[in-house]
Ligand code: ADP
């Protein structure tokens with residue numbers, strides 16, 4: 001579970017070749033960070049994996065099965081959106097339960113899964129509140145909770161912390177890393193922030209203009225960058 005392979009994946013929007021060709025292996029349980037400058041195709045690559053965009057060519061395998069043509073709901077993955085994607089009029093409980101309700105689970109089954117996710121995320125005391133009554137960090141945890149209840153084989157994060165202040169980003173970074181240690185589920189995390197990449201990743205994928213410049217552990221990339229782009233990007237934290 002949580003094993004994802006991209007084979008010669010390409011994506012064009014009209015005449016624009018946003019992803020000219022990507023091959024990538026993600027192992028079960030890995031914490032993989034896609035990093036690169038704004039506009040390099042990180043979100044597009046993640047959306048291709050999620051099934052929110054169709055590939056122009058190539059193949060996406062998930063857990064040994066060809067998922068290239070599967071709709072998002074049948075890929076067994078969960079995308080974690082920024083916390084502003086929460087429903088403001090619903091309680092935390094209802095926000096987290098939403099995907100389970102859509103899937104037709106009974107109230108009792110929903111409650112069981114929501115309570116378990118809330119316990120992992122330290123949200124048990126906040127289940128009856130609405131998003132407007134929570135801190136930014138708590139709201140982000142609710143957004144993660146909505147992904148956890150679906151028990152995905154991988155979590156996909158697209159710059160989930162980019163609208164939080166600097167101090168809270170550090171806290172949430174640690175919380176997401178701890179969550180990965182607890183759940184041991186594959187996570188793919190997109191960021192343009194080198195520090196986030198270096199501190200969170202098992203494996204960093206450095207992207208530049210829709211191509212992979214290098215794949216390796218933070219230490220690999222720091223010690224032995226393949227080229228000046230990787231050296232400049234990894235070696236100059238903000
Ligand atoms: P990143 O997430 O790394 O900032 P994106 O994947 O969002 O980059 O975008 C990569 C490139 O693809 C950008 O040049 C962007 O303008 C272009 N792009 C993204 N989505 C679309 C779209 N739906 N239609 C046309 N161009 C797009």
Ligand code: MG
Nearest residue numbers: 042043044158
């Ligand atoms: Mg993006």
